[in-house]
Amino acid sequence: MIIKLENVTKIYKIGDSYIKALDNINLEVEEGELISIMGPSGSGKSTLLSIIGCLDKPTSGKINLFGFDILKLSDKELSKIRKNYIGFIFQQFYLFNYLNALENVELITKIANKKNNKAKELLEKVGLGNRLYNLPNQLSGGQQQRVVIARALANDPKLILADEPTGNLDEKSANDVIDILKKLNKEEGKTIAIVTHDPRIAEQTERIVVIRNGKILSDNTTVDEALELLK
C-alpha cells in the first residue's frame, strides 16, 4: 500500500464561513497503480492531491504514505518526503523562467542533494534532447510540460501526482504527455495519480475515482459511469 487515507476531512475557513473541501475520504492506492481522479470544478480534487502530496494537512483523519504516518512528521520531514518520494506535475507549467530546461530539471536533484544527475537523460526521454538549453519562454506549452515531467522524475520518485497536466495543452501535446505518463507507469512501475476533467484521458487509466462535493462518489468506475455520475 503506497497511499492510505482514512476518514480524511479538510475544512477551509474563510472569514466566518467554513468550506468542507474533503468530506470523510477513504482511499487506498497500491504501488504501481495508474489512477485518474475526476470531478466537477470545486469538488476537492486539488485539495485531495495537495494532501496526498504533503503540501497541506487535513483537518481530521489519518494518512499513511510509503509507510510513514504523515501527520506525525514535522514540516522539515515533510519536505524530505516531498523531495525524495513525490514528483509533482501541475496544470501550469511552473518552470523557473531564468533557468533553461536542463537547469530546471537539475534544480530538483540539487534541492534533494542527490549526486546522480540524469537530467539530460530524462529530457531525452521526454523528447527534448535537442532543447536542453532553451529557456522556458523558448519552448511550446507541450514542451514546457514535458520539462515539468522530466523534473518530476529527476529524483526517481515512487509517486507522481499530476493536477490537470493537460489542461493547458492542445490535443496532440496532451496525448504526448499522457503517453509518457503511461509509459512511466508500465515500464518503470511508477504509481501515478492524474486529476483530470477530460474523459479521453481518464479512459486510458486503470482506475477512475469520481469525487463531488468533497466525497468519493465512486471508485473504480468506467468512464461512461463516471460521466453519468458527473452529469
Place this chain on the structure above:
Amino acid sequence: MKIDDYFLFIYKYLSKKKLRTLLTSIGITIGVATIFVLVSLSQGLQNYISNQLSTLGDKVIFIYPGVSKGFSSSINGFISNTFLENIQRLPGVQIAIPEYLISTEIYYNNNYGVATVYVINTKYINYLKYDGYQIYQGSLINNNDQCQVDIGYNIYKGNNNPNDQINVGDYINIFNQRCEVIGIFQETGGGFNNEIIFPEGYYKKIFGNINYNYLMIIVYNYNLAYIAINDYINSLKGQSYVIITAKSLESEINSIVGGLTIFSLIIASVSLLISAINILNTMYTSVLERYKEIGLLKALGMDNNEVLFLFLLESGIIGLIGGIFGIIFGYIMSNIAGFIFKSMGFTALQPYISIQLIIFSLLFPFFIGILSGTIPAIKASRIDPMIALRYE
C-alpha cells in the same frame, strides 16, 4: 542544496534582473565609494605624516613658551638665559639651540607673501638636519653676519607660478633688507615648506637685540631628556611651556585624522542606511513577485530554513555587488583625487588602500544586505507550498 548551487541559482535570477539589481545596489556603491575615497586619503595622509615625522626620530625635542590648546597652540612669551642654561644642563640633553620664530612678510619680484622665519646662529646650522631639513639646491647659510637666507620649497616655487620662482642667487626683501637666497630646502610634508632660515647675527645688526622664543633641543637619550625636561618645566611657576616631540605630534595628528575618518564613516553610514532601506524594498517586492515560485521551491522539497537562507544570501549578494562597484569607483576616484591634489602641490594627500579597507568594503555591504533582507526572507520562508498548486 549545496552552497555553490545557491550561488548559481541566485546568479541566474539576478542576471535576469540586472537593471533592478544595479539600481538597488547603487546606494551601496555610492556609500562604499565615499568611504573608500575618504578613508584611503586620510590613511594616505596619516602614513605620509608619520613618515615625515619619523625623520625627526628620537633626536629632537622642541620647547616654546605658551599654552597648548590642542592643535592650535601659539607662542606666547620668551626664553630667558637662565631657562636656556638650565635646560642645557639637564641629563640626556646634548645641546639646546635657541631660535627666534616669527611670521613676517617677504617681498620678491614685485610679489609678496608670508613666511615663518627661524632666526638662528649659523654655528648651529648643521643641527637643522635633525629637524628634517635637507638642502635641495644651494647650501645652508654659513655667515652669521651677512644678509643671506635659506628658503622653503613653497617659497622657491613662488606659489606655483613659474614667473615667481626664486632661485639660488636671487634676492628677496625681508625685514626691509635685501637678502641673498643661498639655499632651498627639499619639499617636506605637513606644511613645513613656508620657512626661511635667517642668520641671528644679521638680525641683531638690524634690531639691536634678539628675544628667543623657541628652543630646539638635540638629545642623546630621548627618554632621559624627555622626563627631565618635563619635570623641570612642571616645576616652574608663572610662564608655561609647550613641549613638542615627534611622538606627541604624531599622536596629535593621528587623532585628528582618526576623527576625520570617523566623521566620514558616519556620513557614509547614513547613505548606507538609505540603501539598506532600498534593498529591503527590492527584496520585499521580489518576494511578492515570486510568491508562486517560492511555493514551488517548497513543494519541490526546500524546507523553511533553506528558503530563508536563499533569500538572505540573495540580499547579501546584492549588497556585495554594490560593494564591489563601490570599491572600483572608490579606487578610481581616490586615484583621481590623489592626482589632482598632487598637481595642486599637496603631495601629502595621496590615497593609501589597505587590505582592511577592501575587506571592510566587501563585508560591510554584504552584512547590510543580509540585514535588510531579513524580514523579506522570513516572509519568503513562511510561504505555504500549497501556493504552487493553486492558480489565480
